[in-house]
């Protein structure tokens with residue numbers, strides 16, 4: 395008998411076909427986000443689950459799903475999965491790093507440029523029929539080329555943003571991260587490590603790419619925004635909750651920073667009403683990795699992990715977050 399696997403959201407047909415070759419698959423073709431109760435009910439008897447960033451997987455859920463052995467996500471961020479709880483119960487967790495790095499960095503750059511050059515504001519102005527004549531200071535923004543690019547969180551995506559800035563736009567790059575990069579990588583990116591305070595004070599364009607955790611909750615709030623230049627922009631392509639959206643809306647409204655570009659929000663898909671009211675912010679609905687080739691690669695990587703853990707013969711999952719659980723006897727068999 396094939397192991398049973400649950401897929402929590404609608405997926406590409408060819409990816410589902412790949413899963414069906416190895417598993418007995420239950421899908422979510424309606425693509426409605428299931429309630430915790432519904433998810434729990436559907437997970438009964440399942441050995442594996444294919445998740446995205448929208449499902450919460452925690453110890454309480456695992457305790458009532460004793461067959462579950464693998465939680466494989468197509469997202470790189472895994473703040474929706476309680477990794478220690480999974481590890482404690484012998485449940486393998488995987489995410490999908492690398493395959494979305496360049497695509498997400500592209501969107502970060504697009505938002506930064508749109509914020510700096512007031513692209514969304516200009517389009518709304520034009521669509522409202524307010525463009526009646528050229529004027530010398532109409533929608534003047536700030537330069538991107540040659541300006542100082544500040545990166546908070548210098549992992550893979552942060553480095554990809556830095557590379558675009560340094561090599562494409564001749565931007566001096568400064569960064570702050572939990573740990574310093576290898577000097578050879580710093581040299582390749584032309585990036586200089588600075589304190590968080592110096593980063594905030596000096597950056598002309600700040601791009602936030604730190605993973606969400608309790609420690610990064612509201613890492614940028616009113617105090618941090620007050621350190622930034624009034625001409626600076628802020629771009630968040632990481633996770634909602636890292637920036638205090640209420641404080642950001644105030645800073646934008648009062649012109650304490652010039653503009654922002656946001657792909658992620660606290661409590662998304664809800665967006666803080668203060669952000670919807672201010673003109674100097676460009677908003678996208680968490681689409682950092684949203685190109686079809688990248689979304690396919692992310693989904694296929696999650697499948698690779700599921701097949702490796704639950705298929706026969708079992709193999710080493712390519713992007714496991716807690717491979718140590720594989721040393722223990724499998725759960726639920």
Ligand code: DGY
Nearest residue numbers: 447468469470471683
């Ligand atoms: C990720 O992979 O973490 C992206 O934010 C998409 O959810």
